[in-house]
Amino acid sequence: MKLKLRMYLLLLAIGVATFGVNAQEESTSFSLEKAQQFAMENSYVLHNTSQDIIIAQKKVWETISTGLPQVSGSANYNMFLKLPVSLLPGEFFGEPAGTYIPVKFGQDYNSNFGLNVSQVIFDGSYIVGVGSSQLYLNLSKQAHEKVEIDIRDAVTQAYYMVLISERYKIVMEENLVNTQKMYNETKIYYDNGFREEQDVSQVKIILKNAENEVLKANREISVAKVVLKYAMGYDLETEINLTSDLENFLLPLVARENSFNFESNNHIDYRLAHSNFQVSEKLLKLEKVTYMPRLSGFYNFSKTAYSNEANLIKNEWFPSSLVGFQLTMKLFNSGQKRSKVQQAKIELDKAKTQRKLAEITLQKDYLTASAEMESAIERYENDRENRELAKGILDKTKIKFKNGISGSSELSQIETQYINSFQALVASTMQLLQSDLKLKKAAGSL
Numbered sequence: 001m002k003l004k005l006r007m008y009l010l011l012l013a014i015g016v017a018t019f020g021v022n023a024q025e026e027s028t029s030f031s032l033e034k035a036q037q038f039a040m041e042n043s044y045v046l047h048n049t050s051q052d053i054i055i056a057q058k059k060v061w062e063t064i065s066t067g068l069p070q071v072s073g074s075a076n077y078n079m080f081l082k083l084p085v086s087l088l089p090g091e092f093f094g095e096p097a098g099t100y101i102p103v104k105f106g107q108d109y110n111s112n113f114g115l116n117v118s119q120v121i122f123d124g125s126y127i128v129g130v131g132s133s134q135l136y137l138n139l140s141k142q143a144h145e146k147v148e149i150d151i152r153d154a155v156t157q158a159y160y161m162v163l164i165s166e167r168y169k170i171v172m173e174e175n176l177v178n179t180q181k182m183y184n185e186t187k188i189y190y191d192n193g194f195r196e197e198q199d200v201s202q203v204k205i206i207l208k209n210a211e212n213e214v215l216k217a218n219r220e221i222s223v224a225k226v227v228l229k230y231a232m233g234y235d236l237e238t239e240i241n242l243t244s245d246l247e248n249f250l251l252p253l254v255a256r257e258n259s260f261n262f263e264s265n266n267h268i269d270y271r272l273a274h275s276n277f278q279v280s281e282k283l284l285k286l287e288k289v290t291y292m293p294r295l296s297g298f299y300n301f302s303k304t305a306y307s308n309e310a311n312l313i314k315n316e317w318f319p320s321s322l323v324g325f326q327l328t329m330k331l332f333n334s335g336q337k338r339s340k341v342q343q344a345k346i347e348l349d350k351a352k353t354q355r356k357l358a359e360i361t362l363q364k365d366y367l368t369a370s371a372e373m374e375s376a377i378e379r380y381e382n383d384r385e386n387r388e389l390a391k392g393i394l395d396k397t398k399i400k401f402k403n404g405i406s407g408s409s410e411l412s413q414i415e416t417q418y419i420n421s422f423q424a425l426v427a428s429t430m431q432l433l434q435s436d437l438k439l440k441k442a443a444g445s446l
Contacts, residue, residue: 029241032159032249035232039155040148042233049144056137063133067126068119075113079310083108107306114302121297121325124289132282139275146268149446151231153437158228160433163246165224168426169217176210179415182398183207186408194404202408206415213419250429253436254377260443264362267444273351273358280351284344290337293329298322362442369435369442376428376435383421383428390414390421 030038040046083104090099120126186203189195229236252258264270303317330337397414400406440446 028239029243030232031242032156032244035159035228035242036152036155038234039151039232043147043151044233045147046144046151049140049147052140053137053144056133056140060130060133060137063129066120067123067130070118072116073114074116075111077111077312078109080106080108107308109308109310109312110304110306111312112302112304114300116298116300118296118298121295123294123296124292125286125294128282128286128289132279132286135275135279135282139272139279142268142272142275146272149268149441152446153441155228155231156437157434158224158231159242159244160246160249160430161224162221162228162242163244163249164426164429165217165221166242167246168422169214169221171422172210172213172217175418176207176214178398179203179207179210182401185402199408202412206412209415209419246429249433249436250380253373253432254381256377258436258439260439260445262363262366262443264359267362270355270358270362273355277348277351277355280344280348284341284348287337287341287344290330290340293327295325295327297325366439366442369439373435373439376432380425380428380432383425387418387421387425390418394418 083106085102085104087100088103089097090101091097093101095101183200183203183206186195186200190197190200225240226236228234229238229240234240300322301319302321303319305312305315305317307315309315394414394417397406397411401408401411437446
């Protein structure tokens, strides 16, 4: 059996990088459910998407707070190096008409401090913005959910690969024991003159092939476990044991006991497409409300002091205060706002089409996955029957060989046929389990 190396690509593609943990403090035995849960608790990607949710929650409050009272303070201290000069008409001071007298107003030092309070009374952009921030939070949660699904899928596939590799090893070890026994018997017959040297050599070739299959199975188990541990976020240097039985996954599939109620509206991909549609709706509203005025109120209080000396603390401070309202509205911008509204309408239409496409695609994926599942079950059942037939033929051929009825060449061919049939069963087993995962994912049940 050849290990599906594309498992590496699958894991890398979905970014299932995970936190390292102290394996000495964790259990080394995992059922599939426990392995999935372990991955949920140790994924780097899930950690980041969880942080994205927190950021989105903070973003909601950031948006809300822009419409709440805003308070700011200010203070300054000024020293004139040269006071500004103003020109006054000379006739006011008895000078000829047309002449001007330079006069300096003010003092060398001045300072002031103040407090400003503002409050938005009406702003359509603010109202739409608050609703949009809630959508942003919802999108972050949905993105987190989708990553969880991808990680469960990757962990499950890796778990299946370990179980199948271990099953393959068991069968190959049994085959090796039987082949070793047959080789020993054949050599004894040869030593006593009842077999030809060619028979011994041929059986030895079969024995070496059986040894190679066991070695290959061991390597594949090691690699499959590394992939599983990587997917789980488990320490790569620590041993891991799987407690789930492969038959517990296969029997319900073969018996066609699994059933799914497909509802595209509940699928994560559709919900993401719908959220994107809602975002486009909000953006259109945002462009439309820019036609509306913005009304805000404000209050300002300040104190100012003047002096020809640098120390202003001892001087008299003159207070002033102001309260008012401000109404702003764009009256003409050469069609810029109209163009933005039209663009937003087009984006909304695209989002609506994308949502419909997502719905149709999900239906197609579900129907395709269902058909592939049926094909996988049929192939598995055929390969399982072929493997049993090949094993029966091999057992009879070994008996014939021991009794001198069958030759070593025929035995070698039958042995190869048996190995090939079991490898085909392994491949169809993996395909069946992957088809089940694909169907669950298409149905939104993973």
